[in-house]
Amino acid sequence: MTSTPSPVRRSEKQRLVLAAAGAQGLGFTLPVTLAIAGLLAVLVASYRQVIAAFPDGGGSYAVAKAHLGARTSLVAAASLVLDYVLNVAVAVTAGVAALTSAFPSLYGQRLWLCLVVLVLITAVNLRGIVESARAFIVPTAVFVASIFVLVVVGLFRTAPVSTAAAAGHASVLADNATTVGALLLLKAFASGCSALTGVEALANAVPSFRVPRVKRAQRAEVALGVVLGVMLVGLSVLISRFHLQPVEGVTVLAQLADASLGHNAAFYVIQFATMILLALSANTSFGGLPVLLKLLARDNYLPHVFALKADRQVHRHGVLALALVSAGLLVFSGGDTNTLVPLFAIGVFVGFTIAQVGMVRHWRGERGRAWRGKAALNGLGAVLSGVSALVVTATKFEEGAWLIVIALPVLVASFTAVHRAYSRIGERLGLGRIPEPPHSDRSVVIVPVSNLSRLTCEALNAAASLGDEVRAVTVCHPDAEDRIHAHTLARDWALWNPGVPLIQLMSERRALGRPIAAYVRETAAAELGTRVTILIPEVEPDRVWQRLLQNQRGAVPAHAVRRDTDAVICRLRFRTS
Numbered sequence: 001m002t003s004t005p006s007p008v009r010r011s012e013k014q015r016l017v018l019a020a021a022g023a024q025g026l027g028f029t030l031p032v033t034l035a036i037a038g039l040l041a042v043l044v045a046s047y048r049q050v051i052a053a054f055p056d057g058g059g060s061y062a063v064a065k066a067h068l069g070a071r072t073s074l075v076a077a078a079s080l081v082l083d084y085v086l087n088v089a090v091a092v093t094a095g096v097a098a099l100t101s102a103f104p105s106l107y108g109q110r111l112w113l114c115l116v117v118l119v120l121i122t123a124v125n126l127r128g129i130v131e132s133a134r135a136f137i138v139p140t141a142v143f144v145a146s147i148f149v150l151v152v153v154g155l156f157r158t159a160p161v162s163t164a165a166a167a168g169h170a171s172v173l174a175d176n177a178t179t180v181g182a183l184l185l186l187k188a189f190a191s192g193c194s195a196l197t198g199v200e201a202l203a204n205a206v207p208s209f210r211v212p213r214v215k216r217a218q219r220a221e222v223a224l225g226v227v228l229g230v231m232l233v234g235l236s237v238l239i240s241r242f243h244l245q246p247v248e249g250v251t252v253l254a255q256l257a258d259a260s261l262g263h264n265a266a267f268y269v270i271q272f273a274t275m276i277l278l279a280l281s282a283n284t285s286f287g288g289l290p291v292l293l294k295l296l297a298r299d300n301y302l303p304h305v306f307a308l309k310a311d312r313q314v315h316r317h318g319v320l321a322l323a324l325v326s327a328g329l330l331v332f333s334g335g336d337t338n339t340l341v342p343l344f345a346i347g348v349f350v351g352f353t354i355a356q357v358g359m360v361r362h363w364r365g366e367r368g369r370a371w372r373g374k375a376a377l378n379g380l381g382a383v384l385s386g387v388s389a390l391v392v393t394a395t396k397f398e399e400g401a402w403l404i405v406i407a408l409p410v411l412v413a414s415f416t417a418v419h420r421a422y423s424r425i426g427e428r429l430g431l432g433r434i435p436e437p438p439h440s441d442r443s444v445v446i447v448p449v450s451n452l453s454r455l456t457c458e459a460l461n462a463a464a465s466l467g468d469e470v471r472a473v474t475v476c477h478p479d480a481e482d483r484i485h486a487h488t489l490a491r492d493w494a495l496w497n498p499g500v501p502l503i504q505l506m507s508e509r510r511a512l513g514r515p516i517a518a519y520v521r522e523t524a525a526a527e528l529g530t531r532v533t534i535l536i537p538e539v540e541p542d543r544v545w546q547r548l549l550q551n552q553r554g555a556v557p558a559h560a561v562r563r564d565t566d567a568v569i570c571r572l573r574f575r576t577s
Contacts, residue, residue, distance in 0.1 A: 033236035037229045039384050044225035046356055046381035049374055050203045051217045053362055058295045059203040059288075060355035065299075067358040067365070071412075076354040077296055078411035082404060083347035084289040088282040088326040092117050093333065095278030101254040102271035114330045118282075122323040125286040126316060143277035144227060146270050151234035153260045160242050160259035162267075203355075208287055282326075290318030300422035301415040346396070346404045349389035356382030443467035443531040444523060446567075448516055448557050449474050449502070452492050455574045459537035460500055462572050467533060473503045475515050512553065513560025520565045533568040534561050540573040 047059075054062045061080060064073035092114045100107045202221050209216040235256060238244075242259045244252060257270040290306075294315055297307035305317050356378045363375035393401055426432070445467035447459050456472075463470040472493075476486040486504060493502045505515040516534070524532045538554040541547055554571065561567050 033232050037232055039388065040225055040229050040232075042377070042381050042384055043352060044221055046359065046378050047203050048218045048221050049359060049378065050355055051206055051221065052214055053359065054203070055206055055214045057203070057206040057208075057291050059292070060351035060358070061292060061295060063355045063358035063362070067361040068354065072354060072358075074301065074412045074415045075408065076351050077292065077301070077415065078408050079347035079350035079354075080292055081289065081347075081411060082407055083351070084285040084292070085322060085325050085329065086347070087285045088118070088121075088322060089329040089333065091278055091282040091285075092121075092326070092330065095275045095281075097251055098253065098271050098274040098278060101251045102268055111330065111334055115327060118323060118327055118330065121282055121286065122319060125283065125319050139273065139276040143273040144231075146273045147231055147235070150257055150260050150270060151231075151238060154238040154241065154256065157242075157260060161262040162258045163255075164258060164263040202288075207291060285322060286319055289322050290315035293318040293321070296415065300419050300426075302418060346389065346392050346401055347408070349385050349392055350408070352385035353382055353389055356385060441529060441531040442469075442527075443533060444469045444471065444527065445533045445535055446516075446520060446523070447472050447500075447535050447537070449489075449537075450553070451489060452496060455537045455539060457498075458574055459535060459572055460498055462570075463500075463533075463535045466535065466570070467531075470500045471503055472500050473505055473516060473519060475507050475512050476504045477507055477510050479510075513556040513558075514564075516557045517560040517564040520561055520567045524565065524567065531568065532565075533570060534558075535570040535572055537572045537574060540575045542576055 050059065050063060054066075056062065058065070059080065060076040061073050064076045093110070095117060096110050096113045099113065100110055106113065202217055202224065206213050206217045209220070235253070238256050238260065239252065242256070244255050244259065251274075253274055254267075254271060257267045261267055261270070293302055293306040296302040297304050306315065306321075308317065309315055359378035360375050360382065363371045363378065393405065397405070443466065445463040447463050447470065449456050449459070449472050460470060460472070474486065474489060476482060490502060490504070503519070505519055507515045520532055520534060524530070534557065536554045536558055539550065541550070558569055558571065561569055
């Protein structure tokens with residue numbers, strides 16, 4: 001369903017932060033990672049309960065909506081939307097960074113590489129959930145197996161086999177720093193915590209699993225936690241064992257592969273597997289965000305188009321919206337991972353906290369078997385994730401987290417505005433109330449014409465079937481050529497004598513839509529209680545490219561009448577085949 005979120009890009013940022021304290025700071029890599037792994041274990045256990053309690057998906061949004069109120073649920077939804085979008089951008093940039101670590105000559109083209117990868121992932125997801133899951137199984141398995149081999153082999157090494165990957169690259173180690181402060185450790189913890197973002201995604205996408213959905217989603221949650229935890233701890237052990245230092249232009253994982261396996265074919269296999277997996281971990285967002293957007297649209301907080309499914313059972317509009325916004329972030333960052341990571345993980349920890357608090361209220365209200373233990377577990381998760389959210393926001397604020405702090409209320413305000421608009425529309429439509437019995441009004445059908453043809457005849461036939469009275473209208477202009485054309489049309493109309501009057505509408509400014517709209521308004525005002533319909537005949541060409549040959553005149557009166565009147569608009573398609 002979703003690819004395994006990799007700890008590689010998070011370990012990289014965490015390592016960079018600790019490097020700011022010099023060699024002493026790097027010694028805290030393993031303790032910080034163990035703290036993150038402990039938090040991961042609590043969240044996985046907590047979210048197994050969320051999956052069981054809310055099998056329709058939605059994660060923290062669904063929990064908050066049921067137990068914490070609409071406003072809190074919108075905060076949860078906004079935080080998840082931001083996290084999903086950032087996850088795509090960070091995943092793609094980190095995957096390309098793995099490629100440029102193996103082939104430094106591509107470093108200058110990383111933005112274009114990121115956009116190409118994003119287009120490929122989007123195309124796969126537009127084919128449907130089943131196809132995307134199948135496409136990502138093999139790369140995920142290769143990556144996980146490669147990392148486990150790297151860790152196991154590295155544990156038997158007493159020293160690095162090779163350091164060729166880092167040779168010639170400048171170290172980012174701060175030689176003049178000698179102390180490790182609490183703030184620095186908190187920043188390292190915040191950087192590494194973004195490894196936990198995949199936990200929420202599975203709870204959001206439960207409906208995408210096969211039956212039995214809940215059990216499969218719970219097993220996937222546990223598998224995700226185990227694999228991610230082992231990777232985090234294993235890689236951190238090797239980093240400490242080999243005393244690796246962050247260097248410019250080369251990922252820590254590339255150095256680890258070099259140190260454990262050597263600078264050989266295995267090194268390049270690791271880099272390619274990392275590139276593919278990191279890029280494809282964006283599929284977590286493509287699987288979860290469209291489902292969340294569907295739920296928001298269903299609740300009238302987003303345009304209803306996001307609730308539609310294509311013939312391949314994919315929320316196409318959600319996928320495309322995610323791809324477009326992610327592309328904008330990639331262009332903004334220039335394809336640089338370190339620009340995006342400070343913005344990452346804040347949203348998901350807000351969602352974690354809201355979900356856990358909501359689950360505590362869920363268990364207190366249900367009071368089923370062992371409810372106290374379940375509530376205690378979710379309460380612990382709420383405390384840990386809440387503290388983590390504060391740590392991440394405070395330590396990353398100046399690095400760009402302030403954008404997220406601003407974006408969250410803006411998104412919530414947007415959701416509220418959409419909901420208010422739908423409420424007004426629903427009130428005017430009388431949704432939820434039984435309408436009056438239908439009745440038949442006298443009807444007048446107005447048909448715009450410009451010449452005589454089979455299209456004109458078909459239009460009048462259709463109009464006669466729709467209304468009690470049919471009127472043809474044509475717009476005339478004062479130019480000599482137009483006057484000749486109007487005279488010819490009037491003469492031919494009289495000779496044809498279809499039984500329908502031809503009304504000439506004069507226009508001094510060569511407008512087409514406004515004179516017709518004005519006539520429709522006059523007719524409606526003069527004949528109260530009469531239903532006015534405008535029927536616009538148009539040619540439907542045999543080939544798609546032939547649409548370029550049409551003058552698109554039908555759209556002009558349609559737009560004017562829709563904007564200025566309440567008339568019914570019909571578009572008659574005449575096929576030439």
